[in-house]
Amino acid sequence: MSPLATWKFSRLEIAFWLLPIAAFFLFPKYLTLGSQILITALFALSLDLILGYARIISLGHAAFFGLGAYTAGLLAKYGWGEPLSGLLLATAVATLAGLLTSFLVVRGQDLARLMVTLGIGLMLYETANQASSITGGVDGLSGVEMGKLFGVFSFGLDGRTAYVYCLVVLFVVFLFARTLVRSPFGLSLRGIREGEKRMPAIGASVSRKLVAVYTVGAGIAGIAGALLAQTTQFVGIDSFAFHRSADLMIMLVLGGTGYLYGGLIGTAVFMLLQSYLSSLNPVYWQFWLGLLLVVIVLFARGGILGALAALRARIKRGRR
């Protein structure tokens, strides 16, 4: 995918986006799972911007997911039930938190970044745990009452409103991310990924760009968290949990980093498999996911999309 590419959506991309629309009509009973996948896909998209494009390894990305979730949840609990403004405010809070912590994160190298992001995630988890009078602690935040979307569509039990809401938000944010990575700014992120040492020698401040992309990634994670709070009308403390950050990393690596679509595909595969395997055996399903992950990393470098890209290149070469 060259950044010197046009805006236009390829046929493959259009087909990709038709899938979740088709799923809405074909699987009306699974819309709740569908919404979960869309929300997590958005979360994975945010991690792809910072990991796939800027090579910042984060194991604490749930910090921003949780901030978005609690912001949206608390707003709705205390009377601000309008979804869109709640979503924007939650995004703002997560973005601000991303900006403030970015300076800690971009300073170090890989291992330091891993530890700093992990530490920030743990601190927020414990803060939410301790402040149980506000957050509900381990019991979670209940009493979240969402208003109707546009004053018309209520978030009902059938999950239809939630699904469409999540899909539209995912698509809009995806368009934003897609524009970003094809822009000169996106080109410079690829420059950092490909040759961080050269960047200052062409007059670019690497840390400023990393701060920018980390902040954007945090904001998008906040959107995902807010969507979860709004559509489930509940915020569990596990929205800050370490396993959420770790699972996310698995999904993104499974799909392939640095394509934007990798996070979406990895999330869908991971969560569908999880749903299927856990229905077969509720205890041991993680075994098979673990095995899949090992196989992908060892035999399909670059995840599902990386493997497909390699296959395509091979076929092309064969034809010549």
Added chain:
Amino acid sequence: MSVALRTIGLSKSFGAFRANADVSLSFAAGARHALIGPNGAGKTTFINLLTGVLPASSGEVYLGDEKVSTLPQHARVKLGMTRTFQINTLFPGLTALESVVLACCERSGRGGVWWRPALAERAAIDEAGEILSRLKLDRDAHTVTRELPYGKQRLLEIALALATRPKVLLLDEPAAGIPSAESAELFAVIAGLPRQVTIVFIEHDMDIVFRFAERITVMVGGTVLVEGTPDEIARDRRVREVYLGEAAHG
């Protein structure tokens, strides 16, 4: 003649080892100035200090009248001092054109534009195309850097530097690792750069140094041994000792 770049007592120590000791040099605007000396003489360290890759232990760097010793690398580039690297330091996964467009956007202050595709940056793309054709890389514009032959990667090193529109261009062994026939070609390209650009280069091939340089500084053991015109350097007894001595040991 005005001075493009000068240093005052520039020093760098790594523990007890003094890689550069009290180096005071000045480079006239438009100079074609070679830095020579045996391996370990501190030439690359000197360039790292000039450009801010390494912080100096003491001493100052002036670019024109401006003191730049405390500025970070990228800020010095913005002020007009750009380097190339002895070991290719490129963007392996980007095409040649993408790499140079990237550098052009950063120079023109468009590197932060996120709301429209890079494809819309016509000025940067045109300029990148010109730079590539000046270095005879136009046919390779769409080749991914890691797939370019080594010699062309050396040219891309220079292309990236030119995209920053340097006033002072520091070339660290631009022809390192390429056959001498090709390196003469490469230096012909460098010789064709506009006269406003001050060029300081490190080079080991004495034929090239004496053909291309108008002034030569000889460094030994982290200090300046002597500076002069090529004729003066060729006649200098100390320089011959250094090189003959090295040959005798080698």
